[in-house]
Amino acid sequence: MRDNLKNSFEAEAGAKSSFRDFALKAYESIDGDKKENIAVFMQGVSSEEQLRDPRSGELSPLFRNVNLTVSAREIWGISSNELNSARLLTQVIGNMRGYSEGLCQLGPMGTITKKRRITPHIFYIDTHEMLYPGKTVLEQLVFATAAALRFFADAERQAKMLRLLENVGMGYIALSSISDLYDTEKILLELLIASESGSRLIVCDFTAYTFSQAEIAIMANIANRIRYLGKTAVIAAMQPKLIGMVCDNTLFICRGEPIFCGSVEELNKYADKVAFILRDSNPQVLARMLSCLLPGWRIKVSGENLYLYNYTDKQLKIEDFYSLLAENRLTPESVRVNPGRVENSFEELMERYDIQRKTV
Amino acid sequence: MIYRERLFKKELRRSYLDGLSGSRRLFVMCVILALSTFGVHMLLQLAFETALPEYIADFTTPGTFSVMYSFNLTAFVLFAVRLIAKPDAGVLSEFKGNKWYLLSKMGYKTSRILFFKTVVSISAALFVYAAGFAIASAVSGALNYYFTPTYILSFFISGAFGVLLYTELMIFASLASGGGKKNTRIIFLSAFILDWALKLALGYFGIIGDGNLMLSVSNLFSPRISPYGAVRAALVFIMPFFIYSALRKKSGYYLLKNEIGGVIRYGERVFIGPDELEDARRKSLPAILVQTLLAFVLFVSLLCNSVILTASLYSSSGEFSFFGYMPYVFRSATMEPLIYKNDLAVFKKIDSQYPISAGDVVLFKSSPESTEISVMKVTEVRDDKLIVDYLKYPILYSPGSLKETVSRSKIYGIFFAGNRILGTVILLINTLPGRILTILLPAALLIFPRQLMDFMRRLRKSD
Numbered sequence: 030m031r032d033n034l035k036n037s038f039e040a041e042a043g044a045k046s047s048f049r050d051f052a053l054k055a056y057e058s059i060d061g062d063k064k065e066n067i068a069v070f071m072q073g074v075s076s077e078e079q080l081r082d083p084r085s086g087e088l089s090p091l092f093r094n095v096n097l098t099v100s101a102r103e104i105w106g107i108s109s110n111e112l113n114s115a116r117l118l119t120q121v122i123g124n125m126r127g128y129s130e131g132l133c134q135l136g137p138m139g140t141i142t143k144k145r146r147i148t149p150h151i152f153y154i155d156t157h158e159m160l161y162p163g164k165t166v167l168e169q170l171v172f173a174t175a176a177a178l179r180f181f182a183d184a185e186r187q188a189k190m191l192r193l194l195e196n197v198g199m200g201y202i203a204l205s206s207i208s209d210l211y212d213t214e215k216i217l218l219e220l221l222i223a224s225e226s227g228s229r230l231i232v233c234d235f236t237a238y239t240f241s242q243a244e245i246a247i248m249a250n251i252a253n254r255i256r257y258l259g260k261t262a263v264i265a266a267m268q269p270k271l272i273g274m275v276c277d278n279t280l281f282i283c284r285g286e287p288i289f290c291g292s293v294e295e296l297n298k299y300a301d302k303v304a305f306i307l308r309d310s311n312p313q314v315l316a317r318m319l320s321c322l323l324p325g326w327r328i329k330v331s332g333e334n335l336y337l338y339n340y341t342d343k344q345l346k347i348e349d350f351y352s353l354l355a356e357n358r359l360t361p362e363s364v365r366v367n368p369g370r371v372e373n374s375f376e377e378l379m380e381r382y383d384i385q386r387k388t389v
Numbered sequence: 390m391i392y393r394e395r396l397f398k399k400e401l402r403r404s405y406l407d408g409l410s411g412s413r414r415l416f417v418m419c420v421i422l423a424l425s426t427f428g429v430h431m432l433l434q435l436a437f438e439t440a441l442p443e444y445i446a447d448f449t450t451p452g453t454f455s456v457m458y459s460f461n462l463t464a465f466v467l468f469a470v471r472l473i474a475k476p477d478a479g480v481l482s483e484f485k486g487n488k489w490y491l492l493s494k495m496g497y498k499t500s501r502i503l504f505f506k507t508v509v510s511i512s513a514a515l516f517v518y519a520a521g522f523a524i525a526s527a528v529s530g531a532l533n534y535y536f537t538p539t540y541i542l543s544f545f546i547s548g549a550f551g552v553l554l555y556t557e558l559m560i561f562a563s564l565a566s567g568g569g570k571k572n573t574r575i576i577f578l579s580a581f582i583l584d585w586a587l588k589l590a591l592g593y594f595g596i597i598g599d600g601n602l603m604l605s606v607s608n609l610f611s612p613r614i615s616p617y618g619a620v621r622a623a624l625v626f627i628m629p630f631f632i633y634s635a636l637r638k639k640s641g642y643y644l645l646k647n648e649i650g651g652v653i654r655y656g657e658r659v660f661i662g663p664d665e666l667e668d669a670r671r672k673s674l675p676a677i678l679v680q681t682l683l684a685f686v687l688f689v690s691l692l693c694n695s696v697i698l699t700a701s702l703y704s705s706s707g708e709f710s711f712f713g714y715m716p717y718v719f720r721s722a723t724m725e726p727l728i729y730k731n732d733l734a735v736f737k738k739i740d741s742q743y744p745i746s747a748g749d750v751v752l753f754k755s756s757p758e759s760t761e762i763s764v765m766k767v768t769e770v771r772d773d774k775l776i777v778d779y780l781k782y783p784i785l786y787s788p789g790s791l792k793e794t795v796s797r798s799k800i801y802g803i804f805f806a807g808n809r810i811l812g813t814v815i816l817l818i819n820t821l822p823g824r825i826l827t828i829l830l831p832a833a834l835l836i837f838p839r840q841l842m843d844f845m846r847r848l849r850k851s852d
Contacts, residue, residue, distance in 0.1 A: 116647055125645055145642045152494055156646035159491040176496035219491070226494045234647055 048073060052132035065137060068230050068261040069099035069122055073131035076117055080285075090129070091117045095287050097280055099261055101229070104252045106276030106293075107265040110379060114282045116236045119265035123153040123232035136230060152228035157215035157238075162208035166199065166218055167191060169207055173222045197221060197250040198243075213240050217247050224255045231255065231262040240271055249275045273297075273371035281375055283382045293371060300374035300381075302327075303367040305350060307335040315361060322353060335361075336373075415517055422467055422521035423460075423528060430459035435816060456529040457522075457544040458597060464518055465551050469581045472559040473574050489640050503636045507560065507629065514556040518549055540603040547597055547609050550621055554584070557628040564635040593617040690827040693818060713738045715752070715802055717762075718812050723779040724750065724764055728804070733812040734764070736802035745800065746770060751777065752802030753795055764804070765793065773797045 052072035059067065075093040091114045099105050109115040120126045121133060125145050135141075141148060160169050170190045178186050194203045199221070202214060210218070216238055223231045240248065245268075252275045255262050266272060272279050273293055281289040281296075289296055304326075309315045312335050316328045319337065323345075327338035339345065347366050354361070367373075493499050522545055558580045559573075566572035588594060592615045595602075602608045610618040700709035700716075709715065715736045722730045727750060736752045745751065749767045765777035778792045817823040 120645065120647075125643065145645065147490060147493060147641055147643055153490075153643055156487060158646070159487050161488065173491065173495045222491065222495065227496065228494060237647055 048130065049132050053134075056132065056134050066101050067098060067134075068101055068103070068136045069097060069263065070134040071095050071097040071122075071131065074121065074128050074133050075130040076114075076121070077127055077129040078117060080113070089285055092282050092285050092287070095131070095280070095282075097287075097290060099263060099278075101261050102256045102259055103261055103278055104255065104276045105261075105263045106272035106279040107263065107282075108267060108269065108272055108279065108375065109282035110284060112236050112267060114285060115265040115267070116234055118280075118282070119155075119232055119234045119236075119263060122263050123151055123234075124148065125153065149227060150229045152223040152226050152231045153233075154216070154219050154223060154231070155234035155237075157212040157219065159219055160207045160215055162206070164207055165204050166207060166210070167194065167203045169218065170194065170222065170225075174225050177225065177227065193221070193225075197254065198247040213238050213244050216240075217244060217251065220248065220251050221254075224251055224258060224260065229260055231260060233262065233264045235264055235266045235271070238266075240268060242270075245271050245274050252276070269371035269375050279371070281378060283379050286382075288378050288382050289374075296371065296374045300377040301367065301370060302338040302340060302377060303336045303370070303373050304339040304345060305337045305347075306365045306367055307337065307361040308333055308363040308365075309335065309361040315359065318357065318359060322357060333362075336367075415513070415520070418471075418517050419520040419524055422464055422517065423524035425467065426456060426460040426463045426521075426525045427528070427532075429463045430456055432817070432820065433459055433462075435820060455540065455544075456525060457540060460522060460525045461544060461548040461551065461597070464521065464548055465555070468514070468518075468552055468555050469577075472555060472577060473581075487644055487646070490643055493640070499637065499640045503633060503640065507632060507636075510560060511553060511556050514552050515549060518552045519545075522548065540600065543603040543606050543609060544597070546606055547618075550618075550625055553625045554621055554628070555581070557625065557632060560632050561628060561635065564632065564639060587617055587620075591615050591617040591620075687831040690831050693814070694824075694827050697815065697818060710738055714805060718815055719764070719807075721764075723781055723783070724766070725781045727766075727780055728764070728807050729809060731812045731816055732807045732809050733815060734807045735805045736764075737805040739801060739803050741798055743803070745775065745797070745803070750804035751775070751795075751800045752804070753777075753799045754801075755799070763793075765795075768792070775800065 055072060056064075056070050074095045074097075076091040078091050079088040080091055081088055091111075092109075095118065097105075107115045107118055109118075117126065121128050122135070124135060124141055127144055136150060161172075164172065167187070167190060170193070171187050174186065174190065178189070181189065191200075191203060194200050199214075199217065202210060207215065207218075216235065220231070220233065248271065252262065264271075264276060276293055278292050279289065279296060280287055289300070291299075307315065310333060312330045312333055316330050316335055319335070320326070320328055323337065325339075325341040327340060329336040329338065347364075351364070354364070489499070489502065492502060526541065559577055562576035562580065563573045566576055596608060596615055596618070597603060602614065608614055610622055612619045700711075715738060717734050717736065719728050719730065719732045719734045728734050739745075745767060747767050747769055750764060751767055752762060752764055754762055763777075766780055767775050768778050769776040773796060775795050775797060776792060777795055778789065782788055782791065818827050
């Protein structure tokens with residue numbers, strides 16, 4: 030009995046190591062130039078940490094079989110239906126925690142055995158407390174960059190930093206004391222400092238923070254600067270809006286399984302089926318009439334808004350939609366083409382995933 | 390305006406912000422330290438008259454009367470209390486928010502940050518001690534307290550070494566505990582108790598209480614008199630190297646802020662839900678023990694005080710009978726060795742029929758209107774008259790010169806029992822600091838527990 034058990038353990042360990050070797054070979058086989066351009070390479074990575082289902086008592090990894098390749102100058106957003114999965118994956122990428130299976134290769138440097146070790150090429154941010162509360166934003170920025178920009182004169186360095194703050198949209202808080210800032214503003218300042226650091230990969234765990242629209246816009250500006258400086262960022266966030274505005278690519282994990290990995294544009298194209306958004310004071314009547322006019326479409330009423338989901342193969346242009354409305358003498362207060370919202374896409378993805386699981 | 394930022398200046402400013410060395414805060418600390426010295430000094434003077442010297446003879450040598458001795462004692466206790474109350478003060482604050490991480494990522498050398506941080510922590514502690522020492526010396530001079538300038542250097546050096554050691558110990562404890570405030574407190578408290586135990590065991594109080602030995606600074610460190618001074622000096626010089634090495638190691642790692650859904654059991658890799666965590670918290674044995682102990686202390690102190698206050702209200706003459714027994718705090722040395730000065734002496738109330746024999750210690754008044762109570766030993770019984778005498782005569786009186794003849798009817802009490810410790814406790818409770826400690830604090834804790842907890846929470850948050 031014991032021998033059988035031992036053999037099965039050995040077999041499992043052997044399978045794990047052989048998969049790892051396979052993944053390593055796959056990584057090694059990448060061309061030299063391409064490989065240098067890779068910041069994070071993950072193949073079949075599963076978490077060591079498991080979650081116990083309080084009802085059934087079953088254990089399942091927080092994430093499993095994650096395949097991810099992050100290239101230089103890319104901004105990746107990681108999100109999940111459950112906060113811990115995105116957070117843990119960011120910690121694995123930031124070399125803060127280990128993983129049970131697969132291979133996680135951090136750029137040309139590889140993966141260091143010692144976790145949480147401060148390494149020169151990764152800048153990890155998961156807290157707003159890294160700043161000194163008695164300083165102003167400009168002081169902190171000047172102070173933080175003093176060692177890196179020591180060849181510049183004090184006045185020049187300060188002018189540079191003030192310009193930088195203005196350029197990314199943080200000029201309005203340049204002379205505010207850090208103790209007076211919101212936590213999210215502090216996070217933005219840390220991200221800006223990280224963009225000026227020598228680290229090539231910035232890993233952020235922003236799952237505990239909720240950013241305002243204006244702050245997301247500032248973060249998008251900082252993300253542009255990160256791209257411009259040739260750096261890479263991986264951001265874990267629970268705000269789809271942030272991922273839509275800041276990131277180029279996204280990985281979405283639902284119940285431990287990665288269900289989407291690709292560009293934000295693709296995501297919206299693939300998952301966001303909302304074609305038009307209408308606004309009317311009497312949306313129910315409009316919804317009934319449109320459901321007759323648009324067979325195969327789904328119409329969702331939310332307040333005074335109507336979301337028209339196109340589940341048919343045929344695309345409907347806006348001019349054709351206007352003609353349709355005019356022919357039937359329908360005059361909604363406003364008609365908008367859906368710009369593509371990550372929030373809708375994530376919802377859609379989760380719905381599809383749940384339906385798929387149930388049918389299986 | 391150009392912001393010129395040098396690392397040392399930044400470290401100093403950072404320390405100011407930590408509340409470690411903010412100028413106002415520093416000044417307040419110095420003044421509190423100096424003024425508390427006089428409170429402690431008065432208590433020590435009082436304690437010297439009680440049974441205390443008998444129990445810890447080394448601790449209460451005549452040097453106890455010196456204000457500087459009291460200052461050193463107060464400084465040690467206040468520093469310890471402050472460090473226990475605020476374990477973040479010092480190096481740990483750099484770790485907590487990963488401020489170190491940000492600076493190291495921006496190209497600053499960790500060794501420089503470590504060096505300046507340690508220098509600032511130690512120099513701030515030394516400044517508070519030195520300024521407090523100066524204020525206490527000046528005030529004691531102005532108030533004509535017993536003050537000997539020849540000992541001043543020895544006292545200062547002795548205290549400064551103590552403060553240095555405590556600051557270094559606190560930094561080390563914060564590193565050894567890995568960031569947990571609770572563990573930091575436990576480690577530091579153990580070190581503090583060990584330090585005092587060593588002082589007592591190695592006879593260090595004998596040096597600082599001896600005027601002749603304190604004339605020379607070298608006696609403080611002489612292993613022949615007490616090895617404690619030399620050991621402490623060695624520790625003060627060695628500790629920075631240990632601290633530096635521990636800091637260097639720690640500063641290489643990032644302190645994760647966001648844990649995954651609570652606590653992870655690493656052996657099993659299973660999450661513990663919030664409910665289980667709450668259960669674990671509820672079952673914490675040290676917490677139960679501390680709470681029980683606190684409740685007991687509160688109950689006893691309130692009980693003692695209520696008995697003393699009731700007794701003083703019940704009888705304006707100072708006499709109080711409890712089930713036929715009368716307690717007194719004996720303020721004379723005339724009955725030694727049976728009853729020492731400041732002992733609690735309990736007398737049994739007797740009537741005129743109670744048989745008294747030679748050798749009994751009796752309580753009487755010369756006249757019923759008199760407020761003066763006498764306690765003497767019966768040497769002879771002659772019908773209705775008793776010959777009584779003191780056990781110990783004052784220096785200028787010859788033995789037997791104070792013998793008295795007392796009528797049996799005047800005697801209303803007979804010595805039942807005495808206790809040295811209880812006498813000390815009652816005397817201390819009757820002082821102002823004693824009343825504050827045993828009535829106001831427990832009462833505040835009992836009446837406003839939630840408000841006090843909220844206040845403590847706010848304090849912690851502001852940290």
